[in-house]
Amino acid sequence: MADLASRLQQRVLASFTAAYGAAPTSLVHAPGRVNLIGEHTDYNDGFVLPCAIDFHTLVAARPRDDTRVRVVASDFGDRQDSFWLDAPIERLSDAEQGWANYVRGMVQALLADGLLLRGCDLAVAGNVPQGAGLSSSAALEVAIGQAFKTLQGLDVDATRLAQLAQQAENRFVGIQCGIMDQLISARGAAGHALLIDCRSLAAQAVHLPDDIAVLIAHSRVRRGLVDSEYNTRRQQCEAAARHYDVAALRDVDTDRLLRDRAGLDDLTFRRARHIVTENQRTLDAAAALAVGDMARMGALMAASHASMRDDFEITVPAIDHLVEILQDVIGRDGGARMTGGGFGGCVVALLPESRVEAAQAALTARYRAPGGESATVYICHPSAGAGPLPFP
Structure with missing residues (x-):
């Protein structure tokens, strides 16, 4: 690097x-x-x-x-x-x-x-x-x-x-x-x-365990937010917030989501359900990561991916396949999910450093994009934010 x-x-x-x-x-x-x-x-x-x-x-x-x-x-x-x-x-x-x-x-x-x-x-x-x-x-x-x-x-x-x-x-x-x-x-x-x-x-700040790698696999399905349904999803979330009479879906918990859903169409309800449940998953994930509970973190990442696939409908088959391959390698020692706005792009995985080589080999053997390309894999490290750099 x-x-x-x-x-x-x-x-x-x-x-x-x-x-x-x-x-x-x-x-x-x-x-x-x-x-x-x-x-x-x-x-x-x-x-x-x-x-x-x-x-x-x-x-x-x-x-x-x-x-x-x-x-x-x-x-x-x-x-x-x-x-x-x-x-x-x-x-x-x-x-x-x-x-x-x-x-x-x-x-x-x-x-x-x-x-x-x-x-x-x-x-x-x-x-x-x-x-x-x-x-x-x-x-x-x-x-x-x-x-x-x-x-x-x-x-x-x-x-x-x-x-x-x-x-x-x-x-x-x-x-x-x-x-x-x-x-x-x-x-x-x-x-x-x-x-x-x-x-x-x-x-x-939530410390990542020192022996955990951040693996990013690019599906080679290129995405562009302007041309995608990103803005549509935002409009649907705003419509759901108006239905629940709140400033944003942040203010709706799972009990109210179900109790006051009458009159909300099924599509908009599912969009709202993703946001409400994803907020709780994120809080739970931070708590799990802070104590190094990678099994819990992996389960939350899997639930997040399923919600993006089924309720928010922003994954594509190539992304779902990448997650499946990585999860097979990782088992209960971490997790994988789509990351980003959706409709292509990347999957992120948290896994033990000792399994990175096996994960890369599995992706090489089992994944091809719709155009026939292999996934592009990046092994990353959590970085500091913006600032000046020394140079000659």
């Missing part, structure tokens, strides 16, 4: 120097994330249990003497974008420049929050897999915010930075995501998951 980080740093620094003819003065990072349990609960004011991972977006930066922002994207053939801070920042419609909207949206959110920004030159590179449900977009947004914070010494803490990154995605990019992705990218703790209360934004 150290080699990957070193190559990524070399790449972003080379892109910066090639584009601008000078070296940057700052280098910052923001990690991707994997959610261990608690899916689609974040925008319902509920609980989530993600950890930041050691795959990152890096931004090299240098201040300018004017109000122009220039950006070069190392991951997209060094394509460039530029805009001015004292002119309206417009959303780009060119699909090939979609990456630039996350940059523009984050800058717009910083300005709208009243922060005084100066122009700068930026280069961006990342190794967070895109379209996999590991929050490459949140890592990009948070990294851009961190770059301005580091360059200018902005008085904005990690939680506020995450909130502004969420606003960028909601209001500028147009994806109605919750706060989890940005918050874990900004506030991750090395060696820990974070139990996040998405209403209060309180976060409790």
Whole structure:
């Protein structure tokens, strides 16, 4: 993993120097994330249990003497974008420049929050897999915010930075995501998951047992939130909250879910049932993980996956098959489930380090994506959140 980080740093620094003819003065990072349990609960004011991972977006930066922002994207053939801070920042419609909207949206959110920004030159590179449900977009947004914070010494803490990154995605990019992705990218703790209360934004670090590996298997079924039914699921949850006359489904427990369901159509009820039960599973999972009860953690992950499959209907057959393969290897010593928004992407597994090799072999032997590809497997470690990095 150290080699990957070193190559990524070399790449972003080379892109910066090639584009601008000078070296940057700052280098910052923001990690991707994997959610261990608690899916689609974040925008319902509920609980989530993600950890930041050691795959990152890096931004090299240098201040300018004017109000122009220039950006070069190392991951997209060094394509460039530029805009001015004292002119309206417009959303780009060119699909090939979609990456630039996350940059523009984050800058717009910083300005709208009243922060005084100066122009700068930026280069961006990342190794967070895109379209996999590991929050490459949140890592990009948070990294851009961190770059301005580091360059200018902005008085904005990690939680506020995450909130502004969420606003960028909601209001500028147009994806109605919750706060989890940005918050874990900004506030991750090395060696820990974070139990996040998405209403209060309180976060409790939960230590992962030292002998447990975090395995992420990419199904090679590419997903895109804008084109998926993510926003539809959010609308269905909001409809259920209106039925129960609460601000969010966080405020409904299982007793009330059943007692007051009269008049709620079956589809919307099942969506609500997933959220209500997933919130409780997430709290129970944090408690199990904290004491190293991996059998209990595995059972909760299995129940979460079944709920996403049957009630929320966001898994696909390839994802279900990945979970089955991994669970066969793990047994009662951990668990596996879909992670992310759904409709493809990745599975996350918690398993003893001693079974990683067997899990990888089983995936190689038993899994093929609809297009015939093997799963891509990442072995991750819980990482620290966004911040500056030293560089030569």
